[in-house]
Amino acid sequence: xxxxxxxxxxxxxxxxxxxxxxxxxxxxxxxxxxxxxxxxxxxxxxxxxxxxxxxxxxxxxxxxxxxxxxxxxxxxxxxxxxxxxxxxxxxxxxxxxxxxxxxxxxxxxxx
Amino acid sequence: xxxxxxxxxxxxxxxxxxxxxxxxxxxxxxxxxxxxxxxxxxxxxxxxxxxxxxxxxxxxxxxxxxxxxxxxxxxxxxxxxxxxxxxxxxxxxxxxxxxxxxxxxxxxxxxxxx
Numbered sequence: 001x002x003x004x005x006x007x008x009x010x011x012x013x014x015x016x017x018x019x020x021x022x023x024x025x026x027x028x029x030x031x032x033x034x035x036x037x038x039x040x041x042x043x044x045x046x047x048x049x050x051x052x053x054x055x056x057x058x059x060x061x062x063x064x065x066x067x068x069x070x071x072x073x074x075x076x077x078x079x080x081x082x083x084x085x086x087x088x089x090x091x092x093x094x095x096x097x098x099x100x101x102x103x104x105x106x107x108x109x110x111x
Numbered sequence: 112x113x114x115x116x117x118x119x120x121x122x123x124x125x126x127x128x129x130x131x132x133x134x135x136x137x138x139x140x141x142x143x144x145x146x147x148x149x150x151x152x153x154x155x156x157x158x159x160x161x162x163x164x165x166x167x168x169x170x171x172x173x174x175x176x177x178x179x180x181x182x183x184x185x186x187x188x189x190x191x192x193x194x195x196x197x198x199x200x201x202x203x204x205x206x207x208x209x210x211x212x213x214x215x216x217x218x219x220x221x222x223x224x225x
Contacts, residue, residue: 034213034214036216038155041202041219041221042218042219043115043117043204043206043216043217043218043219044155044204044206044216045216046213046214046215046216049213087154098145098147098157098160098206098214099145099206099214100157101147101154101155101156102154103154104154
């Protein structure tokens with residue numbers, strides 16, 4: 001699976017949009033971009049994933065650049081409960097391969 | 112989204128005893144389940160992949176005789192830490208992969224070996 005690069009940490013004001021970047025310049029054509037988050041002492045929570053089109057669900061939006069070498073996860077109105085470590089992972093959507101977790105971005109939402 | 116449960120959520124045991132952790136997919140069938148562990152201030156590390164009805168595949172450095180995995184049905188996988196020692200104290204997390212391919216994680220089991 002392609003390697004991803006994320007900032008170590010970010011701060012965001014409560015109520016504002018949180019934009020978390022991810023670089024995956026070696027992504028292959030059949031690899032998806034997945035985003036998960038892990039709130040302290042809990043298992044990772046699935047947020048969203050996409051292949052090449054932008055995606056939106058009730059939690060977040062995923063913007064993938066046209067060349068697919070980077071993406072941005074957007075939390076439109078961050079709350080204190082969004083404070084977590086956010087992981088951007090690239091993986092094929094088929095088969096039986098596990099997801100490989102990097103260090104992620106520690107997002108701190110400030111009141 | 113799909114729900115994965117783990118039991119117990121935390122366990123304290125004496126050194127030398129065995130501990131079994133259950134992982135269940137509650138509303139979908141999981142052909143494949145994964146076991147991870149996470150030490151403090153570190154990311155998740157894959158331990159093994161279990162496929163229903165077949166032997167688990169272990170990652171390099173993970174002792175298969177120490178971490179026994181059984182995936183007896185499409186909704187249940189168990190991890191047994193045999194002869195646990197203090198260095199096995201960790202946060203153990205399972206995940207289940209549904210037919211659509213997305214991986215869903217359990218809430219984790221915190222193990223403390225005294």
